[in-house]
Every structure is written in structure tokens, then in C-alpha cells.
Amino acid sequence: MIKEALAEIERGTAEIIDKERIEKLLKDYFENGKHYYVKAGFDPTAPDLHLGHTVLLQKLATFQKYGAIVQFIIGDFTATIGDPTGKSETRKKLDPQTVLKNAKSYEEQVFKILDPDKTHVLFNSHWIEKLGAHGLVELTTLVSVARMLERDDFEKRYKAGKPIAISEFIYPLLQGYDSVYLKSDIEIGGTDQKFNLLMGRQLQRSYGIGKEQAVIMMPILEGLDGVQKMSKSLGNYIGVTEDANTMFAKIMSISDELMWRYYELLSSKTLEEIEVLQEGVRTGKVHPKYAKELLAAEITARFHGDEEAKRAKEEFDKVHKQKEIPTEIEEYEVVGPIWIAKALVECGIEPSTSQARRDIQAGAVKVNKEKINDKDFHLEPGEYILQVGKRKFAKLKVKK
Structure with a gap:
């Protein structure tokens, strides 16, 4: 059972740090029923999630199948600073009202994937505001400026003479402090978050909480074009709140090659089930379009229900197979x-x-x-x- 769990956990990952710790946590759960805590943070910078965001959610849901309690962190405090990850300039801060509005939207969307009974939705302002000036200064003494400048985007901006606000150095410290306060066992994030994720390990060690979190990094999901990362600004996204017809049709528009990437990162099918489907396509027993329809139906049903997914397929067939006009048009x-x-x-x-x-x-x-x-x-x-x-x-x- 542990081997099966590990295979599903490793599925689609870009990098795992301290796999041995994950194995020990799984062993303790299967043998003693002991739960463990998996953390993922989301800054509510926009009200709507797209399928790129759900890559992390799918991995969190996998952990829930194998004994994890998910610590779903809404970074209402850190969002007011602005995450500098991957940015070539200081990111604009969000006002508290926008943060809370977006956070509420996130809560409504994530439980389409996560089990609410095994999820703790937490706002990091709850513990960060309690740090106070003394606690914050103490936190900054644990990491050197040289260490901060090891981060790729900071290093590039420093060499280019572009300004770096002190608040941007504070951001990864606060994300790491989340792991200290919550005593997280594992943290999951995108590959672009590696520095921040490792900061959690470093600070847990510095504060002597008796553990260092394992780290799992997930790849960035490509958008509909199969090249650029999924992004609203690039127009290559599939929104979680989009209507069923649009969601189904967008998934059907991806390439046959990209389809397997989506299966790996977004589908709830087991690795064995996907392998059987791939073999069917390779041997010509299964048409690629049928495999893509299964994927579109699964994801659409996840967010809209089986009946809506069925109707979306019928509407897609009407428009694309029968060359008819859609039933509902603006x-x-x-x-x-x-x-x-x-x-x-x-x-x-x-x-x-x-x-x-x-x-x-x-x-x-x-x-x-x-x-x-x-x-x-x-x-x-x-x-x-x-x-x-x-x-x-x-x-x-x-x-x-």
C-alpha cells in the first residue's frame, strides 16, 4: 500500500526533497493511523482559479487519500506585500478588501477538489500579525542578505541595478514562518517557489520545532497553446468557474500530445488506468479524440456535475460534428x-x-x-x- 501511495504522490512531480520523510509519514499512517500535515499556500491575487492552479490541489487531494490533513493557507497578509517570485520589478500590493473578497472566492472553488473534512483553511494574518515588531526583527536575523541574493530573480535584479524592496526579502521569510507556526510535515508548491519552500525547512530548523518539512515541487501546467504556462493574461487558460460548455470545448481543443500531460497532472484516474488508455491509443484500438472526450468529461464533471458534463458533450458534438450553431449565444x-x-x-x-x-x-x-x-x-x-x-x-x- 505504501508503494502504491508513493507512486501516486510522485506522479507528475518535478522534484521531491526528503522523500524518506514522506515514506516515514505514510508508514506511520498505514501502521498506526497517525495523520500528518501537508501545507500549500495561495495568495488571493485574483478571484478565479484556473486549471493551472488545480495541479497543486490535485496533489493535495492525493495526499488526503493517504492520511494527510491539508493546511490550505490563504495568504491574506503576505498578499498585501506581494510575492516577488519570478518578477522583474516590485509587485503591486493588494488592498485588504480585495484580498478578502478573492479569498472567499477561493474557498468556494477549492472544495470542488479537496475533502473539506480533511482540510484546514487558514489565513496567515492570524499568526503573522501576532509576531509584532520584535518577532519580525528576530525572524530577519535568521537569514543573511547573501542568502536572499542566491534567489535567481533577486540576483538578476541586483545585477541589473533594479530596485528590490526590503519587503520582498520579508515575503519568503513569512512564507517560511507559516511552516514554523503550523509545524507542517510537507509543503507543496510550483517549481518557481523552490527558494520559498526551502525557507520553510531552514526556519523550522532554526526555530528548533523538531522537524523539517519535506518539499514537493509541481511543474507549471502549459496552457491551451501547449507552450506558455496557463495564464489569464495570455488567454490560454481554462477557468474553474467557466461554464460547462466552454470548459469542455477548451479541453477538447488541446493537442493530442498535451492531453497526456493534462491526464498526468489533472486526472483522478490511476497511473495504471492512464497507461491502459495510452496503450489503446498507441495501438489504434482507442481514438485520441475519445481519450480526450473522457478527460474533458471528467474535468467538467468535477466542477459542474455529471449532468452538466453530459450536456456539454452533446453541445460540443452538435457544434463540431454536426456543424450546427450552439444553443445559447450572446x-x-x-x-x-x-x-x-x-x-x-x-x-x-x-x-x-x-x-x-x-x-x-x-x-x-x-x-x-x-x-x-x-x-x-x-x-x-x-x-x-x-x-x-x-x-x-x-x-x-x-x-x-
């Missing part, structure tokens, strides 16, 4: 005649007229199911169904 009104590129922007299915022109030239734009090749085309008064690619639709009424 409706817009404009005064015309109107240039097609501007109309596409007004309907929100193109980000700019220049992008619209490129898509028209690429043959990706249709009006009433007819492909438009003329980038100077104008829509006269009337009603139209506008389409960009396979997933973007809008109903437009052009008035005189």
Missing part, C-alpha cells in the same frame, strides 16, 4: 452598416480589429455559416450569426 446590437472586423470586436469574439483581419485572411471567420474572405466586408442592417474558429460565436442585430 446577442448584441449595433447601428449599421458596420465593418466586419469592428463587429467582431463589438461582440467580444475578437480582441482587436487587427486580429480580426488576420483571422479573416486565415479563413477563420464566418457569417451565417459562410466563410468571409474580404477583410473590408460590411454588414448591412439585419441579423447575423458571427463565428471565429470553432468555439467563438455571437448573434448580432445590425439596426439602421
Whole structure:
């Protein structure tokens, strides 16, 4: 059983530090029923999570299957400082009202994946504010400036002559202090968090709490393009709160190669089940599209339920197999005649007229199911169904 648990825990990880400690924790749970604590911190910098964030949540859920109590840390205090990880300049701080609003949204979303009975949702302001000036100064004496400058992004900015605020040095110290206060056994984070995660080990040792947390680093999930990391700002994300039809269709749009990456990091299927499915695709017994439909259905059901996932598949088939118009389309009104590129922007299915022109030239734009090749085309008064690619639709009424 321990071997099986370890295989699932190691699945998809980028790096594990102190695997032996994890083995001991599992052994103590299976033999003595003793629970242990796995920590992950989230700064509520935006109200909505996307599937990239859920990579950590899936790993936390795996630990819950094997005896862990999850310490889900909402960094309401540290978010007011701003995490400098990977930043080339000082990050803007969030006001407390925005932090609390976003934190509430996080709480509602994470229990789509985590077991609430095995999760402690904690706000780090609870213990950090109690540190006071004396405690904070004491904390800063435990780590040298030279140690801080070992961090890659700090080192680059220092060499480039870019400013580094003292508060940015404080951030990893406070994240590490979370592990001291909570006496965490394991901490999970992204590969970009390695310095901060190791800080937890160092501070636990410095404070003499009798343990040093193991560290698990998860890779950054690629977005729909399969190249850049999943990000709202890049537009290649799948939002946890997106409607079922959009979520299903976005997952179906990923490449066959990227699909297996998503299976490894996001699916609840066992490694053996995924291996059987992969073998089926390799031998031609299973069509890649069917494997992708299973993935899309699983993830959509996780956030919307089985019935919504089923309806999303039916809607996808209707639009993509039968070439029909979606059942529900946003409706817009404009005064015309109107240039097609501007109309596409007004309907929100193109980000700019220049992008619209490129898509028209690429043959990706249709009006009433007819492909438009003329980038100077104008829509006269009337009603139209506008389409960009396979997933973007809008109903437009052009008035005189």
C-alpha cells in the first residue's frame, strides 16, 4: 500500500526533497493511523482559479487519500506585500478588501477538489500579525542578505541595478514562518517557489520545532497553446468557474500530445488506468479524440456535475460534428452598416480589429455559416450569426 501511495504522490512531480520523510509519514499512517500535515499556500491575487492552479490541489487531494490533513493557507497578509517570485520589478500590493473578497472566492472553488473534512483553511494574518515588531526583527536575523541574493530573480535584479524592496526579502521569510507556526510535515508548491519552500525547512530548523518539512515541487501546467504556462493574461487558460460548455470545448481543443500531460497532472484516474488508455491509443484500438472526450468529461464533471458534463458533450458534438450553431449565444446590437472586423470586436469574439483581419485572411471567420474572405466586408442592417474558429460565436442585430 505504501508503494502504491508513493507512486501516486510522485506522479507528475518535478522534484521531491526528503522523500524518506514522506515514506516515514505514510508508514506511520498505514501502521498506526497517525495523520500528518501537508501545507500549500495561495495568495488571493485574483478571484478565479484556473486549471493551472488545480495541479497543486490535485496533489493535495492525493495526499488526503493517504492520511494527510491539508493546511490550505490563504495568504491574506503576505498578499498585501506581494510575492516577488519570478518578477522583474516590485509587485503591486493588494488592498485588504480585495484580498478578502478573492479569498472567499477561493474557498468556494477549492472544495470542488479537496475533502473539506480533511482540510484546514487558514489565513496567515492570524499568526503573522501576532509576531509584532520584535518577532519580525528576530525572524530577519535568521537569514543573511547573501542568502536572499542566491534567489535567481533577486540576483538578476541586483545585477541589473533594479530596485528590490526590503519587503520582498520579508515575503519568503513569512512564507517560511507559516511552516514554523503550523509545524507542517510537507509543503507543496510550483517549481518557481523552490527558494520559498526551502525557507520553510531552514526556519523550522532554526526555530528548533523538531522537524523539517519535506518539499514537493509541481511543474507549471502549459496552457491551451501547449507552450506558455496557463495564464489569464495570455488567454490560454481554462477557468474553474467557466461554464460547462466552454470548459469542455477548451479541453477538447488541446493537442493530442498535451492531453497526456493534462491526464498526468489533472486526472483522478490511476497511473495504471492512464497507461491502459495510452496503450489503446498507441495501438489504434482507442481514438485520441475519445481519450480526450473522457478527460474533458471528467474535468467538467468535477466542477459542474455529471449532468452538466453530459450536456456539454452533446453541445460540443452538435457544434463540431454536426456543424450546427450552439444553443445559447450572446446577442448584441449595433447601428449599421458596420465593418466586419469592428463587429467582431463589438461582440467580444475578437480582441482587436487587427486580429480580426488576420483571422479573416486565415479563413477563420464566418457569417451565417459562410466563410468571409474580404477583410473590408460590411454588414448591412439585419441579423447575423458571427463565428471565429470553432468555439467563438455571437448573434448580432445590425439596426439602421
